[in-house]
Amino acid sequence: MADLYGLLVRMSLGDENAPALATRHAIAALSYQHLEEQDTAFAHHTQALSALQVAIGCIGSGNMQRAFQTMAASMLLNLFETLNSEGSSLNWAIFFCGCKRIINMVHKPHRTYEGDPALILDWIFYHDTLYKFSIRHWDQREHEQIALAAQEKIVSKAIFSPMRQIILPTTGCSLELLDLVCQIVDLVHDRDDPRHLSPSHLSAIRALELRLDGLTQTPRVAAASPPSHANTAIEIDMARYTDGTTNACHELCYIAELYRLAAYIYLLRMAQGLPRGDAKVVPLVDRALLLMRRMGVCGCAWPMFIIALEARGEEERRFVAEVLAASLVKRPQGNVRGVKRMIFEAWVQQDLGGEGDLLGVYNKVVSGNRVPPSFA
Template sequence: MGSQSCELLLLAEAGEKPQPSGPPIRLAWPNANDQRRSVVGKASPLKKVGNVGANNLFIVSVSQRDMEMHYKATDATLHVPLHWSPTVQNVGEQELLQHFQRAASKALVILGHAPSQLGDALIRIALASNGASAGALLKSLLAFSSIHRHDVHSQAVELKLQAIKALGAASAVGEITTPQAIQHVAAGMLLCSFETHQSTCTSGDWQWYLGSVKHIIQTTGLYQVQKRDDNLNIILDWVYYNDVHARFCKQYWHRKPKPLAIARPIPPAHNVRPPSPILTEDSSAGMILTHLLSDVIDAISAAPAPGSPASDIDKYNEYIKILNWRIRNVVIPEDLKDDNGENPELPLVLELYRLAILIYLNRACKTHFQPRTKLQQLIDAAFQLVSTVKICDWQFPIFVIGCEARSDEQRAAIMELMARTEKGGSSRVFNHTPLLMQAMWAQEDLAGGDRTDYNQRLTSVMSCCGIMPTFI
């Protein structure tokens, strides 16, 4: 439509109050007579009129640009701009493949496996055949390599579109085999990683790709495959890790679709959860922590409502105590290294992750099952590690621990850790994380020590994002 004007028919029904599309504007404190700084939004009074008839319809001539400016000005949305690199020269596919194997694969986010192991598995799966599914996976791999190397530019976008087109062609051939299904899942996860690598306000399709991947897994029965090889195992663990962290954000991000937005069909399995991996004595500490985080998210979501029977509350409290005990007793070997020896600080980072899960459980659970001093000890131990580790490629512990920063020294330490991590090639861009942490800090400073509801604050802050954030 561009700059051309369009005729919009605006109807106003008597007495009907407009419904805001974004998160509610509210204070960090509930007292109406509080004299501290505040943000208050007042709706204009609506006049009571009779029923609207045909003679009361109004034709207003506005342009598409006018509508966009209106929604942008009236919607409290956190916008992260897209960084476009227009001057980058295209490079050959062989060079992109080598870059993926050498550097880009290390930016794939997974817990319990070395990222380079995941990258090697993706290359093996992509080169295993010459079919349409393999071609789609290869294009997805090259697209991710391109965006990792040069940020967002024309070649990366073209490779992504070619991958989507190839996936569509591969899906049109009829029933797919198990190897082809694995290639479809791997391609979808790479497209998901393509979107989350920059995490801008134009990259909300990652939810759609993750939902599509779960739909493929469900319809093809990949979890029921009896003889799984290492390639399938690591791909399924990758999906599980991303799904757990998506559920963490989904319970706090409450935002209605924007008016005039083009709605994309949601995959049938969008809300289907992949089965949890079967933990054994040989399971890695990373997989155990991912499993425990999933249990914590479920526990927070299943908290008894106010006024529930005392027996239900007691049962829930006992489960929370058991869950807390399980997290505290996760053993992280001091000499632990990933299989390729890439991360000598892995034990420290996993301990940071474990502390983040404990802090989140204590904060988000409305049952105060241990003294405040115990929680403060966890926070102090976490910030001691923040100052010790050189990098942390996982954003969940940085966000959870960062939200607990109260002093300028703690806030500077968490920001410096993010800066050190971003300088390495194994990290995706920190966009939403520092902005949302700063919003949480502002809420805490305004509250002035008042104990406000932790879950409510997370909901208020995360819902300001135009797309659902992710802390993988």
């Protein structure tokens, strides 16, 4: 995330034009919100909004730098609204929708972006994917929010680019994995929906299973290795991780694999509706818990939520709670705190409802939030 933070600061301090001012005040609004200085936060929010309105009017000039600054400001205001206890549940969607309109104005289909533009596009795609998941399980969703979640996703890399397999530090996984998550969410139907477990539905689930089985997520350093070392990054990592030591590359591989396992578990449990003890589900959960034990902490909210709801018995729940506590110590300002609350609420619902369909538990705990929660 350090690269993204550095880029946002540079964008905010680059000049005194409206896009930079909008980004600067949006960063300040989020910072004061984190410090619980609400009056100052809302003052900067108002200034950011005024500058953003001016910035949007300047995009037609063809200045790509200003366009990406404006996207960044819109995203930051969107994040502000997801944490705003006083605003409308639609406010975040308004800013996110505005951000995507800007992207559509400047993005060229089938083009591969690099550098700062790719960093911004990947950041937006990551949030877009996880908002899609959140909206699917939030029962107070408005038509505008449903439409936003259904919009085509903008990816910084062309569909056949090998760079889609690279693990991004800003997201914890690859662009290809995020694209698969979007497709999986689209396959999660209510159990009384005639599409659920229809032949076409089962065929689509099987196709995504095969893609998840064959998915390679590679650290950027591993991607530059000679062909003779072309095993998957996870296999290389798991083979070498035998002496209790670790490094940044190992951690990146573990997190990416945790995302893949969470996506696979979500596909089988939510889309297909398989029971907890199914022969396909059990080894995925076992592997995910093993990875979490080796990591000790996990600041990635989405896979933590998916995997925690698969914890079997008090011992596994206690272990997950310890990982959550350690993760909050390491990253107190993230979304893990809200996810921890939802996990504990889900465990209560599971205890009350027994081994019923987990889809109802997802819907209940996600819908218990005033606004669609962020799992980013």
